[in-house]
Amino acid sequence: MDNLELIKQISITSPSKIVLLVIDGLGGLPHPKTGKTELEMANTPNLDKLAAKGICGLIDPVGPGITPGSTPGHLALFGYDPIEYNRKIGRGVVEALGIDFDLKPADIAARGNFCTIDKAGLVTDRRAGRISTEKCTELCKLLNEIKIEGVKLFVRPVREHRFAVVFRGEELSPEVSDSDPQQTGVAPKAVKALNPQADMTANIANEFIAQARAILAKHHPANMVLLRGFSRKPNLPTMGEVYKLKPAAIAAYPMYRGLAKLVGMQLLKTGPAITGEFDALKQNYADYDFFFLHIKGADSAGEDGDFDRKVKTIEEIDKALPALTGLEPDVIVVTSDHSTPALLKGHSWHPVPVLLYSKWCRADRVGEFSETACILGGLGRLSATQVMPLAMANALKLAKFGA
Amino acid sequence: MDNLELIKQISITSPSKIVLLVIDGLGGLPHPKTGKTELEMANTPNLDKLAAKGICGLIDPVGPGITPGSTPGHLALFGYDPIEYNRKIGRGVVEALGIDFDLKPADIAARGNFCTIDKAGLVTDRRAGRISTEKCTELCKLLNEIKIEGVKLFVRPVREHRFAVVFRGEELSPEVSDSDPQQTGVAPKAVKALNPQADMTANIANEFIAQARAILAKHHPANMVLLRGFSRKPNLPTMGEVYKLKPAAIAAYPMYRGLAKLVGMQLLKTGPAITGEFDALKQNYADYDFFFLHIKGADSAGEDGDFDRKVKTIEEIDKALPALTGLEPDVIVVTSDHSTPALLKGHSWHPVPVLLYSKWCRADRVGEFSETACILGGLGRLSATQVMPLAMANALKLAKFGA
Numbered sequence: 001m002d003n004l005e006l007i008k009q010i011s012i013t014s015p016s017k018i019v020l021l022v023i024d025g026l027g028g029l030p031h032p033k034t035g036k037t038e039l040e041m042a043n044t045p046n047l048d049k050l051a052a053k054g055i056c057g058l059i060d061p062v063g064p065g066i067t068p069g070s071t072p073g074h075l076a077l078f079g080y081d082p083i084e085y086n087r088k089i090g091r092g093v094v095e096a097l098g099i100d101f102d103l104k105p106a107d108i109a110a111r112g113n114f115c116t117i118d119k120a121g122l123v124t125d126r127r128a129g130r131i132s133t134e135k136c137t138e139l140c141k142l143l144n145e146i147k148i149e150g151v152k153l154f155v156r157p158v159r160e161h162r163f164a165v166v167f168r169g170e171e172l173s174p175e176v177s178d179s180d181p182q183q184t185g186v187a188p189k190a191v192k193a194l195n196p197q198a199d200m201t202a203n204i205a206n207e208f209i210a211q212a213r214a215i216l217a218k219h220h221p222a223n224m225v226l227l228r229g230f231s232r233k234p235n236l237p238t239m240g241e242v243y244k245l246k247p248a249a250i251a252a253y254p255m256y257r258g259l260a261k262l263v264g265m266q267l268l269k270t271g272p273a274i275t276g277e278f279d280a281l282k283q284n285y286a287d288y289d290f291f292f293l294h295i296k297g298a299d300s301a302g303e304d305g306d307f308d309r310k311v312k313t314i315e316e317i318d319k320a321l322p323a324l325t326g327l328e329p330d331v332i333v334v335t336s337d338h339s340t341p342a343l344l345k346g347h348s349w350h351p352v353p354v355l356l357y358s359k360w361c362r363a364d365r366v367g368e369f370s371e372t373a374c375i376l377g378g379l380g381r382l383s384a385t386q387v388m389p390l391a392m393a394n395a396l397k398l399a400k401f402g403a
Numbered sequence: 404m405d406n407l408e409l410i411k412q413i414s415i416t417s418p419s420k421i422v423l424l425v426i427d428g429l430g431g432l433p434h435p436k437t438g439k440t441e442l443e444m445a446n447t448p449n450l451d452k453l454a455a456k457g458i459c460g461l462i463d464p465v466g467p468g469i470t471p472g473s474t475p476g477h478l479a480l481f482g483y484d485p486i487e488y489n490r491k492i493g494r495g496v497v498e499a500l501g502i503d504f505d506l507k508p509a510d511i512a513a514r515g516n517f518c519t520i521d522k523a524g525l526v527t528d529r530r531a532g533r534i535s536t537e538k539c540t541e542l543c544k545l546l547n548e549i550k551i552e553g554v555k556l557f558v559r560p561v562r563e564h565r566f567a568v569v570f571r572g573e574e575l576s577p578e579v580s581d582s583d584p585q586q587t588g589v590a591p592k593a594v595k596a597l598n599p600q601a602d603m604t605a606n607i608a609n610e611f612i613a614q615a616r617a618i619l620a621k622h623h624p625a626n627m628v629l630l631r632g633f634s635r636k637p638n639l640p641t642m643g644e645v646y647k648l649k650p651a652a653i654a655a656y657p658m659y660r661g662l663a664k665l666v667g668m669q670l671l672k673t674g675p676a677i678t679g680e681f682d683a684l685k686q687n688y689a690d691y692d693f694f695f696l697h698i699k700g701a702d703s704a705g706e707d708g709d710f711d712r713k714v715k716t717i718e719e720i721d722k723a724l725p726a727l728t729g730l731e732p733d734v735i736v737v738t739s740d741h742s743t744p745a746l747l748k749g750h751s752w753h754p755v756p757v758l759l760y761s762k763w764c765r766a767d768r769v770g771e772f773s774e775t776a777c778i779l780g781g782l783g784r785l786s787a788t789q790v791m792p793l794a795m796a797n798a799l800k801l802a803k804f805g806a
Contacts, residue, residue: 006469006486360746362432362440362753364778378775380784382467389468393752400750401465402472402489403497 016330025299027339042314046321054357057379073337079388090231097258114222128222173198178228238264251294278323302340358394419733428702430742445717449724454772457760460782476740482791493634500661517625531625576601581631641667654697681726705743761797
């Protein structure tokens with residue numbers, strides 16, 4: 001039985017409240033000079049106090065050794081099998097979510113690359129020399145003017161050479177192949193219908209590509225487009241259905257708002273600053289029983305390889321924490337969707353510290369929130385998908401299983 | 404592959420002996436005044452000595468966050484997937500097992516409630532004001548006199564408003580619906596056949612209900628019955644088949660005797676006292692190679708919210724332990740089917756301490772049997788279904804897997 005099915009059978013509604021604080025990219029690696037990770041270098045008296053009262057451990061978002069993208073990382077935290085459900089979310093949809101595009105249920109989204117082709121029409125650079133985001137935005141405006149009968153088109157810039165294209169119309173199908181050949185020295189592929197019902201969509205996609213090629217002819221190196229990951233918004237079970245929660249999301253970045261929306265959370269208005277997110281929590285605290293509070297800064301600093309900025313971001317979050325703990329939620333979980341060690345300048349496979357506090361958590365002896373201290377925590381090493389069942393249990397929102 | 408299938412392939416018979424001591428409801432939560440759990444408060448020199456010689460850890464009976472009933476809790480300890488196999492054991496069978504009723508393979512058992520109906524026949528109380536067990540016993544005697552052609556009936560009291568009814572006859576089927584509407588303000592439902600082969604059983608059940616209603620008319624508030632969970636004894640693989648063991652159960656409470664019987668254990672005679680159970684172990688020690696020794700008291704004390712009584716029960720068990728260790732079994736496992744913290748007055752989701760001793764256990768540094776100490780144990784945090792394979796391996800009863 002799917003884990004969500006079991007939880008659905010035993011979850012109950014109650015007035016207790018859960019706050020899931022996700023410090024994106026939290027986990028790190030020790031700096032060679034100090035032997036301490038970003039989290040261990042940071043001065044975090046409030047997190048440490050919470051760790052002392054709570055129970056700690058380490059979670060694997062997908063599995064030991066697997067470096068997760070943001071999508072599987074968050075799916076797991078929400079309790080959804082990250083491999084099974086990630087497969088249901090196409091690349092086009094991820095891209096559209098990432099720019100906060102309001103996808104309708106029948107829309108078909110694709111991920112686009114600006115690329116370079118030579119005179120023979122062969123791809124010489126799949127990323128068009130990584131043109132600037134400004135250039136990308138300018139070119140997307142041109143492509144957004146393309147007209148194709150029977151379909152409405154939306155072409156939106158993402159970053160550098162990346163864009164998203166959304167096809168809105170009747171009887172479109174995501175069952176079409178990529179035009180991106182995933183290699184240079186060959187021509188872009190024609191988009192093909194993977195079943196007869198998708199013929200029209202394939203024709204529309206090829207027509208879009210042909211018009212784009214004509215428009216871009218004078219814009220070398222971005223003189224062609226490659227499309228992949230045609231997909232439709234998946235129909236995931238919502239957190240309302242599974243957990244019987246009334247869930248809300250506080251996230252400044254579009255990608256995470258999109259992921260929260262996919263699992264049925266209400267998106268709350270928030271400013272981009274950390275304190276703004278905590279303010280949003282306070283303002284909406286009475287109206288929901290589950291809050292996903294996502295903070296991006298530590299991940300961005302990690303991606304930039306900026307150890308010190310990541311340390312500072314963590315300290316900033318720690319300083320803001322009393323605004324959360326002061327609300328006295330029944331259950332507080334602090335964790336992350338993956339590690340982003342500044343030394344690796346990117347996401348990594350390292351397990352992520354997790355801290356759970358509730359009146360019923362059976363506190364362990366961990367008195368500090370850090371990668372090293374969490375090794376000895378009472379939660380041990382868990383799959384990230386087990387965080388939500390634990391939070392629900394600690395909120396006394398799960399009935400007994402079996403007689 | 405089902406875990407049992409793998410074990411079945413590699414299990415071997417040998418003279419070594421395993422004792423699985425289940426201290427029902429063992430796990431607890433720290434008392435606010437002392438910061439110590441029931442097990443941590445208890446003076447347990449013998450368990451601590453065994454922990455020092457053995458290897459410890461924490462087990463999740465069903466999964467992190469899931470509070471198990473006794474059935475899934477024990478299935479997991481016996482090595483059976485608690486979700487998969489719990490589904491095969493109907494509510495009626497659980498109830499019949501719980502009162503030590505000798506279910507035959509073709510019998511159909513149902514769980515019964517005495518309930519209250521008003522003059523219009525609508526249910527006003529699904530539990531008849533929780534009548535006393537004495538009253539229930541008296542009414543069951545009346546219902547036990549009901550005669551229906553072609554079937555033999557057994558009506559047996561359980562506790563308060565609860566009873567079990569067993570239908571014995573030819574060609575009966577468990578594929579019938581409940582009469583219990585699971586709500587008040589509506590009439591009890593007619594029992595319906597879920598397939599044509601079950602027509603006769605549905606008719607018999609409805610005839611039983613009609614006669615019961617006539618008999619109970621003058622016994623307000625217990626003036627009607629509700630039946631649910633019609634089921635037949637499931638055909639589980641036995642521990643003899645899977646582990647090639649000759650297993651015996653020592654349990655004073657009917658429910659646990661019933662569960663042990665379902666997996667093919669021989670039930671041994673025992674008195675209700677803790678020392679009586681250890682005596683039964685000694686008397687039968689030569690005749691079996693696996694003993695499931697179940698002690699109920701700690702769970703009952705936890706359910707009653709009686710922290711001190713739970714502490715005392717654990718101390719009593721510790722005092723009796725030398726009777727077990729003196730037999731020098733090759734493998735001793737001490738654990739539980741779930742936690743029952745006195746502070747929660749019921750089963751809980753918290754992982755359960757486990758201690759395994761054998762000559763080959765690779766002892767860790769844990770020198771005390773407690774929730775907190777077990778966090779640092781060499782077994783780590785395991786699924787309860789992994790206890791039996793570990794016990795079998797330590798008894799040198801599992802051959803190498805693969806070449």
